[in-house]
Amino acid sequence: MNVCISQPAKEPLLPPHGAALPAISARRRVLAVGLIGPGRVGSALLTQLRTAQPRLSGMGLDLKLCGVAASKRMWLDSDDPDLNARHDGAQTWRPADLHAFAEHVRGMDGRHALLIDCSANDHVAAHYAGWLASGVHVVTPNKLAGSGPLDRWQAIRNACLSGSRFRYEATVCAGLPVVQTLRDLLDTGDRLLAVDGMFSGTLAWLCNQYDGSRPFSALVHEAHALGYTEPDPRDDLSGRDVARKLVILAREAGWQLSLEDIDVQSLVPAALADLSLDDFMERMSELDAPMAAQLANARAHGGVLRHVASLDAHGKAKVSLCVLPAAHPFAHSRLTDNVVQFTTQRYHDNPMLVQGPGAGPEVTAAGIFSDLLRIADTLEFRP
Known part of the structure; x- marks a missing residue:
């Protein structure tokens, strides 16, 4: 249990949206x-x-x-x-x-x-x-x-x-209430069976945009120019940032996991991993053939490509590019949406979803x- 989570106050700090403000309180x-x-x-x-x-x-x-x-x-x-x-x-x-x-x-x-x-x-x-x-x-x-x-x-x-x-x-x-939602589920006695999510707004955008009409590297260059990626796009493409978020949720759920315990499948070929940023940007087209093969495989199975992080009830965690059926909730994400699905004892047949913009300073x-x-x-x- 996260002992740092506070109990709600007896008096709400703010009134409902649109309600008139009361007179300034003498107590501060x-x-x-x-x-x-x-x-x-x-x-x-x-x-x-x-x-x-x-x-x-x-x-x-x-x-x-x-x-x-x-x-x-x-x-x-x-x-x-x-x-x-x-x-x-x-x-x-x-x-x-x-x-x-x-x-x-x-x-x-x-x-x-x-x-x-x-x-x-x-x-x-x-x-x-x-x-x-x-x-x-x-x-x-x-x-x-x-x-x-x-x-x-x-x-x-x-x-x-x-x-x-x-x-x-x-x-x-x-800004999505993911940690608090998990905390509320556990504190009310529910049992976590699995967490699956699209935790990277950058990779969500790339998967949503990639339809084969443009090389994958061209989309990464565009995302970089738009400010969607980290200064070094490999920080996103490696999946390591997503793995950190999964570690945080795993620890919140009581699993003492570390980054080394996560099976992270990077989208960056080993030959490009240790290059300077300038050299990587020049050679990014080497991503195109592997990604085209991934897209062809997804279409052959009637599915879509999505970058997904998963944690099961035994603490096994993985971050990878997946082929998901077209009917899967993650297949309908938009733009830079993050989507997190909690499967619990209570929310078993119809898992709980938290979805919305997961990137941007605002x-x-x-x-x-x-x-x-x-x-x-x-x-x-x-x-």
């Missing part, structure tokens, strides 16, 4: 926030938080941005009630120091403090256990904590026993924002 929830990684996702999150500020304040929640840390520099000059999305103006930047940054956000006044890690940095993930143990909540889309060394993952879980919350919904399918930021609100719901009011 105050949350000091520090953001690590002001890239595309981090900047989108700050914009969303700033836009929501009047609504949140009306419900008694005050968010105070205490600082932003990038890879080499940070600012932590003051609490910023306006959650300004621009950090290159009046702020005084200084060399990055994660320890000093966390201490500044935590403060000395017993405040509620939250660190949001929007980096993809293993060094940052290594600090989570210490932050949580010191009373700082952590929210992240960084997959390197949940899929990294098991002993570090266990240390993070143990640190939550102090009362701090660690939420990581956006590590699996951006939806990822929304998933982080949702986790922040879940933590805020647990905070005590103060005069």
